[in-house]
Amino acid sequence: MTSTMQKGFAFTRLADHLASLAELTDGDLELLTAMPAVIGHFAPHDQLFRKMDQPSRCCLLLQGYLCWKSHDLGQITSIAVPGDIPDLHALLAPRLEASLVALGPAVVAFVPHSFFHEIASASLNLRRNLALVSLAENARLRDWIINLGSRDSLTRAAHLICELTARLRIVGLAKDNRFASPFTQSDLASACAISAVHANRIIQELRRRQVLTWQARTIVINDWQALCRIGCFEPDYLGPRNVAAPRQPVMRAAELGLSALR
């Protein structure tokens, strides 16, 4: 990794990401621009952190992809796209439970934990936004459990590609249904919990069905509708703006003692 010290530009994709979850005020944006960052460049398969590390800085991903990978079994549990802070949870639970690995070349802004603590105390709204980042991750993890548990491998792979595409769009990186895919078929396999050989066969099947092309480290979605259908992907599940709408309590029949009627 090579490092340079910079200040106040790395926040833009993060702002896109946060704004997709809930409004950001001008004051919040102001706070974000003050973000101090050390830029780091990583090569494919570089480990940014290892299991049991206790870093004092968060990684804000600027370019490329990172993943959390269980050290012993090699299972990928989540993939970070630019604008993500994959180790945000380390602010409160400092001991890492897995390794953070670069999928392809990656550029990262290291930001001191103290910065996030500061902006969280300065802005209730940002605090909520950061909490929503964690909840969105939670929703993605649940979705991934459903994917691994209940769907066949073709569906799994298609679903992963759909999810990646949807997230990349949010930060402006999937224009024209085209985005960089510097990761390998084996990486896809590790995420989908299938063998690399089988991953290859599935990608061929997706190509055969003309829903995507994947060459020269670039994926092009040729038929988004079809890919969503194959992947059982509902574009909204990441829950953009699924927040803070005070409503009337919904009284279940059950609560009225009518359980037997259902």
Add this chain to the structure above:
Amino acid sequence: MTSTMQKGFAFTRLADHLASLAELTDGDLELLTAMPAVIGHFAPHDQLFRKMDQPSRCCLLLQGYLCWKSHDLGQITSIAVPGDIPDLHALLAPRLEASLVALGPAVVAFVPHSFFHEIASASLNLRRNLALVSLAENARLRDWIINLGSRDSLTRAAHLICELTARLRIVGLAKDNRFASPFTQSDLASACAISAVHANRIIQELRRRQVLTWQARTIVINDWQALCRIGCFEPDYLGPRNVAAPRQPVMRAAELGLSALR
């Protein structure tokens, strides 16, 4: 469901749960005792909430088990034990993405969202504690992804039972390695993403190996060590007290530009 209105007793297992994540002060306990609750009783397979519901109250589980279940595929993504608040995330992201279902008979305390907002503003420490609940869930979800993705079905089932046991111990419900199991083998299968038939064969295998008995809606762990071995379970992973220890930054070789040396 039948309901009764009560106040100030439902918090004890919740306190055990929170205290397992980080210290609770006397002031925090005081705040918790003021918890207003409507008690609800549910029968097996009752739905407490459905996908897309927007409840104004959280469920604090008092007795039994609840699970989040994807409506279409039936996959269980997590199981709640007494002391858990499975829908805590609905405080910030009110639209539910799955159904909350009772596994066996269950007793729940419904607590208004406003109560949690109040104690969170009253105590920084409790706020952090509630955030840790979410992070612990996050860690469990990741662990479950590894389980579903990378381990065979015997290991998966053993792992689930280990995890349940560990969590029940925290709230005092697995004394003598014995705990209630009102859920069915099909429920276990839905959590482990295997067929009910296969779940049955696996339970028989665990019985044959004398690591547990499961009869009369009760599981007894006869050989905890062996069960952990079969389930690849590391008892500490839930991260009790994995918090807030300010440390020196760990400088990776990568950051010093020594990536090539590794």
Add this chain to the structure above:
DNA sequence: CGTTCTATTGACTCGATTCAAACTAAGTGG
């Protein structure tokens, strides 16, 4: 320009599913 990843293909194997049927336990109501 060779070395090293990565992608591709075929053959064989195996864990897990599915289907079907029988059996057991647990209610429920007459």
Add this chain to the structure above:
DNA sequence: CCACTTAGTTTGAATCGAGTCAATAGAACG
């Protein structure tokens, strides 16, 4: 209290999706 119903468990046999192994082809990189 027993007959009846329903839910859950157990068993066997056939089938299939996906893994593994092994070998080759192609791309990328120093």
